[in-house]
Amino acid sequence: MRLFAERGYHATSMRDIAAELDLQGGSLYAHTASKEDLLWQAVSRAADEFVRRAAEATAAEPDPIPRLHRLVLSHVDYMTAARDNAIVFHHEWRFLSPERRERVAGRRREYEAYFRQAIEDGARTGAFRVSDPKVATLAVLSLVNWLYQWYRPEGVLSPAEIGGQLNGLVDGALGVAPQTERRS
Amino acid sequence: MRLFAERGYHATSMRDIAAELDLQGGSLYAHTASKEDLLWQAVSRAADEFVRRAAEATAAEPDPIPRLHRLVLSHVDYMTAARDNAIVFHHEWRFLSPERRERVAGRRREYEAYFRQAIEDGARTGAFRVSDPKVATLAVLSLVNWLYQWYRPEGVLSPAEIGGQLNGLVDGALGVAPQTERRS
C-alpha cells in the first residue's frame, strides 16, 4: 500500500513489492491472485471504512451541526490514521477493473450522501444558511478530501486540531451563527 | 493531454498517443524527444498559467477581499478552460524527473503564496477573521483544487457561477461580515 501510495499503481511493479518483503517476484502469487487484487484490497477497505464511519456518525448525532462536525472529524481521523490507504483510494481507484470501479463509485456516492443529508437537514432547520446545498456539500468534501495532499504526520497540527480547525471553517462557510455554535 | 488526464501517464503508451493521431508509434519521436517531455509540456504549462494569473490578480487588486475573490475566479477559469492540463498537473506531476518535479513544486509554492498573502493581509487589516491563516489558506486551496474532481463541462453551473458560489463560501469561512461583503 505504501508503494502504491508513493509511486502510483502502474509505476509499482510486483517485483518492487516483492523486494520490499524480501521475496522473489513470483512468490507474491502465493498470497494474491493478481496485482489488481492488491489494489482492490486497499481501495475497498478505505471505501468501506469511510462509509462505515459516516453511518456511525449519522446514527449517533441526529442534530445536523454536530453530525456534520462528527463526519468531518471521522474523515480526518481515518485519513490521518490510514494515510496510505486513503491516498490509494483517491488516486488509484480508476485503475481497477470496470466492475470494481463502479462499486467504488457507488460507495463514494453513498459517502457523499451522508454529508449532503446533514447539510440539507441543517439548511431545512435553519442551522445552516447556505444558498446551494449541493455546492456547499462539494465544498465540505473538498476540505476533507484535499487533506491527503497536505497532511504530514510530522506536522505541527495534530489530527484532532486539524479537525477542529476545519470544522470552524465549515461552520463559517455554512453560515452557522458563532454565538449558537455547538461543540462536538 | 487528454489521454494522460483520462488514463494517467503510466497507463498511456506512446503507441496509444500515436494511434489517437493516426500515426505509427515511432513517428511520435519526430515531434518529441521522450514521453516525459510530453508530460512536462502539460504540467509546466499549467503551472506557469496558474502562477501568471495569480500574479496578475494580485497586481490588479490591492484590497485583500477582492484580491482573494479574483484569485479564486481565475483558478476556476483556468481549471474549467484547460481541464486536461489541470488534471494532469494535479495527478501526474510526480512522474516527472526529480529536477522537473522540484521545479513544479517551486511553482506550486509560489502559487500558494499568493493565496496565503491575500489571506494574511486580510487577517491583518481585519477584513478576514480567521484563527489560523495557514490552515485557512489550505482550506481555500482545497476548495479550488478539488474542483478538478467534480467539475463537468456539461453540468448545470457555469464556471462563473461556480466561482461566485465558492467565493461566497470562502467569505463565510474567513468570517467576512455579510453586510460589508464586496462584489468583485
Next chain:
DNA sequence: CCTACCGATCGGTAGG
C-alpha cells in the same frame, strides 16, 4: 517460497 521461464508490451532508435 524459489528458479526459470512465458508472451506481451514498453520507450525508444536506425535507416530510409
Next chain:
DNA sequence: CCTACCGATCGGTAGG
C-alpha cells in the same frame, strides 16, 4: 512519417 527492430521489463505461471 514508416518499417522494423532493440533491450528491458512487465504481470503472471509451471514445477518443484
